[in-house]
Amino acid sequence: MSVLQILDVGLALLVLAVAVWTIAAREIFGAVVAYVAYGLLLAIVWIRLFAPDVALTEAAIGSGVTGILLVTSGARLKSAGKASAAAKPGLSLHLSAAALSLLAATALAGVILALPEPSPTLAPEARQELAATGLGNPVTAVLIAWRSFDTMLEKIVLLLAVVGVWSVASDRFWGGAPAPLGRANPQGALLLLEQTLVPLGILVGVHIFWVGANAPGGAFQAGAILAAMWMIVMIARASEPPRVNSLWLRLALISGPAVFIVAGLAGIGMAGNFFAYPDGFAKPIILFIEAFMLLTIAATLPVLVAGPPRRSFGP
Amino acid sequence: MTPSTLAGLVGAALVGLGLYGLIVNPQPLRKILAFNLIGSGVFLVFGIVARKGAAAGFPFDPVPQAMVITGIVVAFAASALAVALILRLHEETGQVLLDDENPASLPSEQGAGK
Amino acid sequence: MIETAAALEPTFGGPLLVLAILLPVVGVLLSFVLGGRFAERVALALAPVGLVLALAIAFLVWRSGAPVVYNIAGLAPPLGIALRADGLSGVMLVTAALIVAAAGFYARATFATPEGSTEARAPFAFWILLQGIWAALILLFIGADLFNLYVGLELLTFAAVPLVCLSGKPETLVAALRYLMFALFGSVFYLLGAALLYGAYGTLDIVLLSGRVAPLPAVWLAAGLMTAGLLAKTALFPLHLWLPPAHANAPAAASAVLSGLVVKGSFVVVVRLWFYVLPALPGDAAQVFLGALGSAAILFGSVLALRQPRLKLLIAYSTLAQIGYLFLIFPLASGQHPWTIDGWNGGLMQTLSHAFAKAAMFLSAGLIAESLGHDRIAEFTGAGRAMPVTFLALGLGGLSLMGLPPSGGFAAKWLLLRASVAAGHWVFALVLLAGGLLAAGYVFRILSPALADGSLVLKSPPQRSREHAALALAVVAVALGFAPQEFFDFLQIGRMAVAAQP
Numbered sequence: 001m002s003v004l005q006i007l008d009v010g011l012a013l014l015v016l017a018v019a020v021w022t023i024a025a026r027e028i029f030g031a032v033v034a035y036v037a038y039g040l041l042l043a044i045v046w047i048r049l050f051a052p053d054v055a056l057t058e059a060a061i062g063s064g065v066t067g068i069l070l071v072t073s074g075a076r077l078k079s080a081g082k083a084s085a086a087a088k089p090g091l092s093l094h095l096s097a098a099a100l101s102l103l104a105a106t107a108l109a110g111v112i113l114a115l116p117e118p119s120p121t122l123a124p125e126a127r128q129e130l131a132a133t134g135l136g137n138p139v140t141a142v143l144i145a146w147r148s149f150d151t152m153l154e155k156i157v158l159l160l161a162v163v164g165v166w167s168v169a170s171d172r173f174w175g176g177a178p179a180p181l182g183r184a185n186p187q188g189a190l191l192l193l194e195q196t197l198v199p200l201g202i203l204v205g206v207h208i209f210w211v212g213a214n215a216p217g218g219a220f221q222a223g224a225i226l227a228a229m230w231m232i233v234m235i236a237r238a239s240e241p242p243r244v245n246s247l248w249l250r251l252a253l254i255s256g257p258a259v260f261i262v263a264g265l266a267g268i269g270m271a272g273n274f275f276a277y278p279d280g281f282a283k284p285i286i287l288f289i290e291a292f293m294l295l296t297i298a299a300t301l302p303v304l305v306a307g308p309p310r311r312s313f314g315p
Numbered sequence: 316m317t318p319s320t321l322a323g324l325v326g327a328a329l330v331g332l333g334l335y336g337l338i339v340n341p342q343p344l345r346k347i348l349a350f351n352l353i354g355s356g357v358f359l360v361f362g363i364v365a366r367k368g369a370a371a372g373f374p375f376d377p378v379p380q381a382m383v384i385t386g387i388v389v390a391f392a393a394s395a396l397a398v399a400l401i402l403r404l405h406e407e408t409g410q411v412l413l414d415d416e417n418p419a420s421l422p423s424e425q426g427a428g429k
Numbered sequence: 430m431i432e433t434a435a436a437l438e439p440t441f442g443g444p445l446l447v448l449a450i451l452l453p454v455v456g457v458l459l460s461f462v463l464g465g466r467f468a469e470r471v472a473l474a475l476a477p478v479g480l481v482l483a484l485a486i487a488f489l490v491w492r493s494g495a496p497v498v499y500n501i502a503g504l505a506p507p508l509g510i511a512l513r514a515d516g517l518s519g520v521m522l523v524t525a526a527l528i529v530a531a532a533g534f535y536a537r538a539t540f541a542t543p544e545g546s547t548e549a550r551a552p553f554a555f556w557i558l559l560q561g562i563w564a565a566l567i568l569l570f571i572g573a574d575l576f577n578l579y580v581g582l583e584l585l586t587f588a589a590v591p592l593v594c595l596s597g598k599p600e601t602l603v604a605a606l607r608y609l610m611f612a613l614f615g616s617v618f619y620l621l622g623a624a625l626l627y628g629a630y631g632t633l634d635i636v637l638l639s640g641r642v643a644p645l646p647a648v649w650l651a652a653g654l655m656t657a658g659l660l661a662k663t664a665l666f667p668l669h670l671w672l673p674p675a676h677a678n679a680p681a682a683a684s685a686v687l688s689g690l691v692v693k694g695s696f697v698v699v700v701r702l703w704f705y706v707l708p709a710l711p712g713d714a715a716q717v718f719l720g721a722l723g724s725a726a727i728l729f730g731s732v733l734a735l736r737q738p739r740l741k742l743l744i745a746y747s748t749l750a751q752i753g754y755l756f757l758i759f760p761l762a763s764g765q766h767p768w769t770i771d772g773w774n775g776g777l778m779q780t781l782s783h784a785f786a787k788a789a790m791f792l793s794a795g796l797i798a799e800s801l802g803h804d805r806i807a808e809f810t811g812a813g814r815a816m817p818v819t820f821l822a823l824g825l826g827g828l829s830l831m832g833l834p835p836s837g838g839f840a841a842k843w844l845l846l847r848a849s850v851a852a853g854h855w856v857f858a859l860v861l862l863a864g865g866l867l868a869a870g871y872v873f874r875i876l877s878p879a880l881a882d883g884s885l886v887l888k889s890p891p892q893r894s895r896e897h898a899a900l901a902l903a904v905v906a907v908a909l910g911f912a913p914q915e916f917f918d919f920l921q922i923g924r925m926a927v928a929a930q931p
Binding site for chain 1: 444457461462499500502507549551553554557558576581584587588591594597602631646647
């Protein structure tokens with residue numbers, strides 16, 4: 001066994017241990033902390049799988065933004081979590097659940113190990129089509145060119161999630177803003193973080209967006225990083241969540257899918273098919289779409305974390 | 316054992332672990348965590364499929380990797396919607412459990428017509 | 430039988446498929462950014478346009494006698510995504526357009542932005558989510574890629590769940606949260622199955638998969654996971670627990686769409702899975718198992734419906750039973766037997782007639798609850814005379830549920846009965862008969878006090894136009910009973926077209 005293999009096995013065991021902690025932790029808050037650590041470890045697994053794009057997404061969204069969402073909501077539920085500890089299900093349920101889970105995991109593991117070799121793949125087709133897009137990163141090409149329809153619709157899923165989250169507001173707060181993300185008087189360390197990390201994070205985000213056409217990165221990852229920066233600013237109370245009826249906010253939330261659809265419809269005139277790009281112009285159009293996707297992702301994720309309007313006024 | 320085989324086994328274990336947590340944890344927020352564990356297990360299955368599909372000079376098949384990126388974003392949206400519902404329910408009732416049978420699951424008279 | 434190669438070629442009119450999906454998506458975006466009264470206006474203005482598009486697609490399918498196909502971006506599967514519309518898609522597209530339009534028309538009174546305010550919470554959310562559901566359904570009816578369908582299933586979940594708790598009452602939040610849990614469980618299992626299929630065959634296109642699928646362990650596990658996930662979303666017994674509180678608590682216009690259409694979205698994907706992706710599997714036992722679950726749902730749901738004291742809960746439990754009938758399509762339409770034509774037509778006819786009948790009944794129930802101030806069945810005495818058109822719509826919907834002629838429900842159950850007898854599935858035949866009797870029982874329970882003599886003072890009379898919206902849907906449910914042979918020929922277009930010969 002080489003050193004790398006030992007490290008791999010160690011990483012796998014660590015991921016599983018933290019996952020167990022997520023499930024078994026007594027308090028909600030402990031489970032949430034475990035889950036954030038779990039997401040970061042998982043990002044390393046993705047790097048070992050030669051999936052840097054996924055690793056970035058997992059670290060930024062799966063661990064980072066989801067972490068902020070769960071930490072803020074877990075804190076609100078903290079008191080209630082203790083009271084309900086008595087309502088734990090009985091031993092028989094635990095045993096049957098364990099048996100069922102073991103069965104599912106075993107069957108899945110068996111099937112995964114028996115998947116056909118050599119593995120079927122679309123990598124050759126991707127190699128063939130990649131030149132026409134002018135991109136160097138095939139994952140970006142899948143997301144914005146070949147399966148762009150999925151990506152556009154997934155933005156609609158995010159938008160409907162925003163509508164769903166807002167819809168649980170009280171009627172009297174409609175048109176107002178969500179509650180602030182942080183406490184009234186942020187501590188010095190948080191302000192320091194805001195003043196040093198945020199400019200750096202914005203630079204990193206813009207860089208990741210810019211290189212995404214050819215190297216790992218792109219609108220998703222960069223958008224998530226920018227979203228995280230905006231949330232840090234809001235937690236430090238240097239900015240407040242915007243009102244839900246702000247026209248600028250709403251335009252930012254729909255701009256990604258809207259530009260995507262306009263470009264997609266224009267495709268039938270310019271390239272003969274909906275969502276097709278004309279020869280030679282694919283890359284600039286793709287970057288144009290991605291710029292608006294970046295804006296939409298950077299706006300949507302914090303809005304989902306901030307939750308429904310909880311006060312009748314706002315910035 | 317190659318990293319992709321190992322990741323496949325981890326993925327299978329995560330699905331099992333998440334399923335267990337989903338069944339035994341009565342708190343909705345813990346169920347959401349369990350869902351996310353299952354989800355990341357499923358994404359790892361896509362991940363090993365992508366890695367095993369290395370060909371034509373790419374160290375991976377890009378299509379399943381792109382599907383994982385879409386999936387991670389959707390999973391986050393699901394968590395956010397669930398959290399909003401849980402917090403609102405908590406504000407209204409102080410309730411954090413879903414599994415107790417309560418008469419409140421019947422429609423109220425006023426609510427029926429609205 | 431159409432060859433696989435032919436089913437992959439884009440056809441004339443294919444671009445309409447993209448436009449059909451984009452229309453409500455654009456509606457969602459416009460409604461979101463304009464907000465307020467514009468959300469309602471956009472939704473109501475797009476409904477007739479969507480109906481015309483649905484009819485145009487159905488017409489093209491009928492004229493060519495073959496599926497309409499479009500490859501998005503001009504890139505063929507496996508690297509690209511295709512959309513395909515066949516007979517099943519055609520009737521479902523038109524059904525969805527009609528019911529969304531009727532529910533939207535009906536909902537104007539409930540979800541109008543109040544005078545004096547530019548925007549209110551519930552109307553804003555309702556009109557956007559209604560269009561979201563519509564977009565998701567269209568995608569599920571014409572999607573031809575299992576991952577694209579996954580996005581469609583998620584779109585449907587995110588649009589449907591918040592509708593349940595628009596009133597903001599705690600019981601509706603509990604119902605919505607439970608619905609979300611079942612739906613997320615369904616999505617994640619479906620996605621795991623899709624991952625395994627991609628790992629085995631390197632594509633998720635339905636036509637390409639159907640030509641490659643073989644009975645491997647990975648395929649069986651994928652089939653089981655995806656089916657279980659989709660059954661949870663369709664609320665087939667025993668994964669039905671979320672449905673009655675969710676459908677009974679939602680606002681009436683939303684209940685009509687949830688019960689009439691939304692459960693059909695995931696049902697169509699189960700049909701695509703077993704009849705289009707997996708016909709090469711020797712899956713007789715699995716198909717009979719699905720039929721057995723359906724039979725259990727018919728009996729269980731009907732008996733519980735008989736015992737409900739409130740109208741909306743009764744109608745919701747009746748949905749459990751009527752979903753059961755849908756699953757008889759699996760044992761009765763699989764394989765290459767002569768009776769499968771009846772089994773297929775019966776199953777689809779049940780899907781359509783239940784959609785119209787149930788939507789009509791929920792809309793009527795909403796009017797009754799508003800006019801009486803309650804929906805306790807025992808206190809309906811004299812209500813039939815006080816609001817005759819509403820109870821006519823309710824009764825005609827009930828007629829179709831019972832399966833009495835002339836109605837779409839009768840045509841559906843008659844075809845399913847004929848197929849079960851021909852196939853020698855006597856148990857299913859008995860369940861069909863018992864289900865009809867039980868449905869007669871619960872419909873009678875509603876109508877008998879309502880038609881009794883008595884004086885009853887309405888809090889407010891129902892609006893005539895809203896009564897007509899409910900009645901129109903009920904009339905369609907009945908009119909389906911007069912469908913000519915050409916209609917059934919249409920349902921067969923594209924069926925098994927992609928089946929690999931064993």
